[in-house]
Amino acid sequence: MATDSPAARSRRERPAKPALTRAGIVDAALTILRDEGLSKVTMRRIAAALDTGPASLYVYVRNTEDLHAQILDALLGPVVEPATGPGGWRDRTRAVLVAYRDLLFGYPELARMALSTQPSGPHYLTLVDTLLGLLVEGGASDRAAAWGVDVLLLQATAIAAEHAGRHTSDEADPDLVRVIAHADPQRYPQVARLAGELTSGDGTSRSAWTVDVLLDGILARPE
């Protein structure tokens, strides 16, 4: 029996073929991101998932950078939720930054992208607005709050970006640990002496240490 039209067959095999819209494209991209990582979120791969050719996407998306920016902002929604939770401004600030960092840890390749493409979507603006409010509540000057939010977000993004290619563990890079452990005490006296401290601590305690360094420094700035 050859009564099936190609369209009917396609409908049965892909019952939920997403619409070819900007939102549909971002949705398809998010699915591929979750399943296969950012390196597979390519124009050609998305087009294949949407059952079309790569050229079709350019009606809705300017280029790959534009697409990646859309993806990040779509994921950024829940990050500000801890800001309305319990605790003082400092605890809530820490919680928002941890949520942001944890999101990027889940998609470390997005963190690298966020460094090269300045985010400016609605969810990102909400995140900036929330952190500004928290720093001002904590007593920061307007300038310290404005510049400080930048530094705090950059630090969190960079830490996540660092873990993009590497090990999934929370420990220090084993390659670096080896190099530090074998550093020549003549050439690198401080590295040799402080080898233990240099590789001490897990990601969580170092992150917490860094956030406290930054918050104290920001609040201490004179107007």
Add this chain to the structure above:
Amino acid sequence: MATDSPAARSRRERPAKPALTRAGIVDAALTILRDEGLSKVTMRRIAAALDTGPASLYVYVRNTEDLHAQILDALLGPVVEPATGPGGWRDRTRAVLVAYRDLLFGYPELARMALSTQPSGPHYLTLVDTLLGLLVEGGASDRAAAWGVDVLLLQATAIAAEHAGRHTSDEADPDLVRVIAHADPQRYPQVARLAGELTSGDGTSRSAWTVDVLLDGILARPE
């Protein structure tokens, strides 16, 4: 006259054909980096410059990541020079960090790379050793010096990485400035109120501000 062997002709046309060694490959890569940017530093492009095929490079270089790490360390040599200059520890620390940041500003794509591939070459170790010495001289605890060096270098690297794709100017991203200027005061009250501060300052003054925030924070950490 067809007395020229291909080898003789090639010798005349490319009198300084670099040797096919690890160092020769890195040299060729550095030339392409300076002239055409990191995106053109590809296995195929380097192979062409060395008058061979891409497969030949794999005798000396494990993969692209390995090659990029070699390139960065080769550039890192002069960065520590300000450490032996005049001034107190804080001035010299600032000068080393500025030299490191300026190098990466010149090759911002290398900064992005340094985030995904932890550097561990001899010049990088010298840089770490130097900064450790300076922080200890400034009175930091062993732990604060060790963890602090990491944060200082990460911050400088991230700032440089941010400027990779974007504008070459020292000002804020014009796209972001526009978005902030038009932010809805109902949805984003803090962003609207602090729009001026958010986009104030050039890269240099923000960097200096950030380094001071970090140095003060690092020195203030309890043991």
Add this chain to the structure above:
DNA sequence: ACCTGAACACCGTTCAAGT
């Protein structure tokens, strides 16, 4: 051991031609 041609399995983007 070192070097290479050719192939494999991909990319982003453009554009003329269709609907």
Add this chain to the structure above:
DNA sequence: ACCTGAACACCGTTCAAGT
């Protein structure tokens, strides 16, 4: 206006075959 096939100009890496 939207969509597409086909092409252009590339990638990294592998591998069998040569020297």
